[in-house]
Amino acid sequence: MQTGEILKRxxxxxxxxxxxVKTMKALAAVNIRQYExxxxxxxxxxxxxxxxxxxxxxxxxxxxxxxxxxxxxxVAAVVFxxxxxxxxxxxDHIVTRAARELNELSLSPEKYAVAAVGDRAATRLExxxxxxxxxxxxxxxxxxxxxKVQELVLLVERWRFQRGIEHMFLFxxxxxxxxxxxxxxxxxxxxxxxxxxxxxxxxxxxxxxxxFTMEWEALFAALxxxxxxxxxxxxxxxxxxxxxxSRLAAMQGAEKNIEERLGELQTQYHQQRQxxxxxxxxxxxxxxxxxxxEK
Numbered sequence: 001m002q003t004g005e006i007l008k009r010x011x012x013x014x015x016x017x018x019x020x021v022k023t024m025k026a027l028a029a030v031n032i033r034q035y036e037x038x039x040x041x042x043x044x045x046x047x048x049x050x051x052x053x054x055x056x057x058x059x060x061x062x063x064x065x066x067x068x069x070x071x072x073x074x075v076a077a078v079v080f081x082x083x084x085x086x087x088x089x090x091x092d093h094i095v096t097r098a099a100r101e102l103n104e105l106s107l108s109p110e111k112y113a114v115a116a117v118g119d120r121a122a123t124r125l126e127x128x129x130x131x132x133x134x135x136x137x138x139x140x141x142x143x144x145x146x147x148k149v150q151e152l153v154l155l156v157e158r159w160r161f162q163r164g165i166e167h168m169f170l171f172x173x174x175x176x177x178x179x180x181x182x183x184x185x186x187x188x189x190x191x192x193x194x195x196x197x198x199x200x201x202x203x204x205x206x207x208x209x210x211x212f213t214m215e216w217e218a219l220f221a222a223l224x225x226x227x228x229x230x231x232x233x234x235x236x237x238x239x240x241x242x243x244x245x246s247r248l249a250a251m252q253g254a255e256k257n258i259e260e261r262l263g264e265l266q267t268q269y270h271q272q273r274q275x276x277x278x279x280x281x282x283x284x285x286x287x288x289x290x291x292x293x294e295k
Contacts, residue, residue: 007269014265018258021251024086028248035241036175038142042234049230050199052223055210057200064197069190074165075105076113078152078232080172080239081121083138088246090173090181095124097183098171102130113159115152117239138240145236152232153225156188166190172235173242179249181242188231191224 057063079098081091102112115134116122122135134155139145159165166189174184212219 007265007272011262011265011269014258014262018255018262021255021258025248025251025255028244028251031244032175032241032248034142035237035244038145038237039175039234039241042230042237046230049223049226052219052226053196054199054202054204055212056216056220056223057196058204058209059212060216061200064193064200067193069193070166072105072107072167074111074113074163074167075102075107076115076156076159076165076168077102078115078117078155078168078170078235079121079125080170080235081116081118081124081138082239082243083118083120084243085120086247086250087243088250090243090246091118091120091124094171094173094183095121095128097185098125098169099128099130101169101171101185113163113165115155117148117236138243139236142237145233145240149229149232149236153229156228156232160189170231170235172239173246174238175241175245179245179252181245184238186231186235188228191227 077098079094081094102114109129112130114125114130114132115136116125116132117136118138119135122132125132136148136151139148156168159168168188170186170188172184172186173181175181
């Protein structure tokens with residue numbers, strides 16, 4: 001049977017662990033909000049970008065007519081996961097989705113170019129049979145996202161211009177609300193032709209349609225680069241928000257288990273303490289009775 005001192009030590013340790021879990025919950029909640037704000041800040045940016053595509057396509061509507069996507073001779077994929085633990089099954093979920101969709105393309109192994117964000121995602125991709133050419137560390141804050149986006153943009157350009165890969169995908173976890181998220185796939189290249197046609201048909205908000213003075217091809221290429229940048233930035237922000245959401249859910253489960261365990265330990269301690277008091281009282285009564293009989 002455990003002594004009172006052992007139970008008190010276990011209670012103190014459990015309370016310390018409870019404090020750590022509460023702190024991690026608070027940090028996860030704060031991180032979720034900052035990454036949500038980063039995602040929200042992209043909405044206006046994307047709106048301006050779409051307006052730019054709209055103006056260009058109205059000037060050259062023939063671009064979207066008779067368009068034929070390039071043949072699938074190679075596929076590049078970037079899978080966004082995590083470096084740290086205690087975030088549930090977020091890496092398993094996104095790698096499972098990526099592996100399933102890549103397998104459906106039925107290409108030979110050398111036709112795939114795969115990069116991972118996060119060591120844990122890279123490990124699971126290796127287990128799924130996909131060798132990662134590059135593994136990027138997960139940024140620890142919103143300010144750390146942009147440098148990593150720049151690195152990935154350069155990688156996309158190398159894949160496209162040096163290896164001739166025209167089909168690229170982003171696999172990441174999209175944050176829904178609270179502790180909820182879901183795996184998401186975004187086709188980075190080639191651009192979605194239906195999306196471009198929708199922009200072309202969209203009515204302009206005012207009677208005066210803006211004009212541009214740059215060369216059409218140069219301006220269109222700049223908008224494509226902007227689309228790539230914002231898509232990767234959003235994937236980073238959504239993935240980081242989802243990681244913290246998963247961690248928040250894991251910490252909520254851990255907190256519940258700790259509270260139950262703490263209750264059990266406190267009950268055992270109080271029962272043992274009560275038993276010790278009762279035993280002491282019985283000893284006193286027995287001694288009193290013995291002295292009484294002697295007299």
